[in-house]
Amino acid sequence: MARSLKKGPYIDAKLQKRVDELNRTNQKRVLKTWARNCTIPPEFVGHTFAVHNGNKFIPVYVQEAMVGHKLGEFAPTRIFRGHPGTRSEKTAKVA
Amino acid sequence: MNRPVQPDLVAIGRIRGAVGVRGEVRVESFSSFPDRWGEENGLQILFIGRDEASAEMVRVASCRTSSGSLIVHFESAGSRDAAERLRGAYLYIEASALHPLSEGEYFIHDLIGMEVIDAAGSARGRVADVLTTPANDVLLVRDAGREHAIPFIHDAVELVDPLRRMIRLKALEGMFED
Numbered sequence: 001m002a003r004s005l006k007k008g009p010y011i012d013a014k015l016q017k018r019v020d021e022l023n024r025t026n027q028k029r030v031l032k033t034w035a036r037n038c039t040i041p042p043e044f045v046g047h048t049f050a051v052h053n054g055n056k057f058i059p060v061y062v063q064e065a066m067v068g069h070k071l072g073e074f075a076p077t078r079i080f081r082g083h084p085g086t087r088s089e090k091t092a093k094v095a
Numbered sequence: 096m097n098r099p100v101q102p103d104l105v106a107i108g109r110i111r112g113a114v115g116v117r118g119e120v121r122v123e124s125f126s127s128f129p130d131r132w133g134e135e136n137g138l139q140i141l142f143i144g145r146d147e148a149s150a151e152m153v154r155v156a157s158c159r160t161s162s163g164s165l166i167v168h169f170e171s172a173g174s175r176d177a178a179e180r181l182r183g184a185y186l187y188i189e190a191s192a193l194h195p196l197s198e199g200e201y202f203i204h205d206l207i208g209m210e211v212i213d214a215a216g217s218a219r220g221r222v223a224d225v226l227t228t229p230a231n232d233v234l235l236v237r238d239a240g241r242e243h244a245i246p247f248i249h250d251a252v253e254l255v256d257p258l259r260r261m262i263r264l265k266a267l268e269g270m271f272e273d
Contacts, residue, residue: 028250030269048246050269059246059270060230074230081224086185087204088106088125092225092232094199094255095248 009039009068019043032057036072051075061095104147104187105204107131113178114166119157120178122165122186128194132158132165142187143169150187205257211236211245214253214266219243222262234262243271 003010012035022029023043032050045064050057051071058075066074108122124132144150154170167186172178193202203225211219211234220238225247227233232247245251251270254263264270 028267030246030267030272032269032272048248048250048267050244050272056242056244058226058228059233059244059248059251060228061246061248061250062230066230074228076228079226086106086125087104089127089131089188089193090125090203090227091127091196091200092203092206092227092234092247093197093201094252095231095246 009041010037011041012038015049016041016043019047022047030059033071036070036075038071040066040069040071042067053077063095101148101150102142103190104142104150105190105193106185106187107141108165108186110143110181110184110186112182113175114161114164116175117168118172118174118178119166119168120172120181122167124165126194131194132160132167141169142189143181143184144187145184147187150185201255201257206234206255206262209255209257209260209262211262211264213264213271219264219271245270 012033015031015033015035015038018031020043028047030048030050034052036051040062044062045067046062048059048061049071051060051074053075054077060071060074107126108124111121111123113119114121139155141153141155142150143153156168156170158167160166172181196202206222206225209222211222213219220236220243222234223237223242224235225232226235234245234247236243236245245264251265251267252262253265
């Protein structure tokens, strides 16, 4: 069931405070967080969060298309490591 | 047909099983380029084998998608039994036939093993693996038993030098705090 519109999206207050401080001072740094259930508001865009996936912190760079989603959606808890010892045509791109 | 000198091969897929009775196989693609399997790319010759060393050249008779699955038919496999024998085999292409890359794009197998230098000029280890997450790619950098997750983003990466096998990072506070 969807969250009540009356309440608005859930945004972790501590994280919001830290982002507001970075925006106010025009700084960039990786913000470590366990708040996987935090909805991404527009103020988070352009910041990088190290989101805990239960094992390690996964760096998540927030872009406009991610607004409204939860931080945890971008830090998978299960990671397929591919086929060991096999060079493949998979690529990585600088975002 | 065995080749006297095995070329440099790169995997683009793996055969998951037989489809139908005419010798077609279902393929799991490893390629980041969905158009790799289109007919317009002229994908006619592949190498097939359990590993690179034993791979043999085969000709592709047809290639299509069905319900989201990639179905390939090789000229040498004319029956379901022949297709079943290919289950688990890898499909390779020659390294010289790899898809051209756009700016800022790198093959993961090229990134693995590169030395990572931070903004202060200190070595931070080598790329052990690259994770593909829904947000951005992540470099897993290993150094003396410790592992750091570095976002593969413009805010964090200054330069990727494939010739010197080196990645230079920008100063992004909090990147190595884990």
